Amino acid sequence: MDDEPLKDWAERRDAKIGRLRAVSVVPGNGPRGSHLRPEAPRAIERWNGHSWEPHGFAANLAEAKAIIYAETKEPPAPGPVPKPLGTGTGTGTGKHRKPQAPRTHGDGRAPA
Incomplete structure (x- = not known):
């Protein structure tokens, strides 16, 4: 095991x-x-190493962010935005993709 x-x-x-x-x-x-x-009020909690304990109170989300991110003056930057599902062309090469069979006419001839 890799403990x-x-x-x-x-x-x-x-x-x-x-x-x-x-x-x-x-x-x-x-x-x-x-x-x-x-606009809902927020309870500010602090992690003590074992559980979250009450630390303060904020009147709304903006005030809560000002308390939480007081040291950095701004919230952390969001990460890269993932591409929405279903927007691909369907020609991916992932393991879950089935190989495309060659197209043929009804009589088995390949298209010209």
Whole structure:
């Protein structure tokens, strides 16, 4: 097995201590994504190495981002945008593609 040494795992875990996140404060099973209801209040939570603990409160998403990204002054840049599914030409070479059979006329002759 390729188990990671405990020392490496502990270093990765400890590097995340102090990380902040914003959680929407909505009743019941309401929207969970940050982009949904940006005007909703947010609870700011801090990772202590074992669980998320209350850290603060923000009136909306913009205020929450200002608290979370206070050190960097701006949120992280988004990564590359993936190509939407189904926009290809269908001529890909991936393993899931079946090889295209040569076209023939109904009598078995190849087209001219």
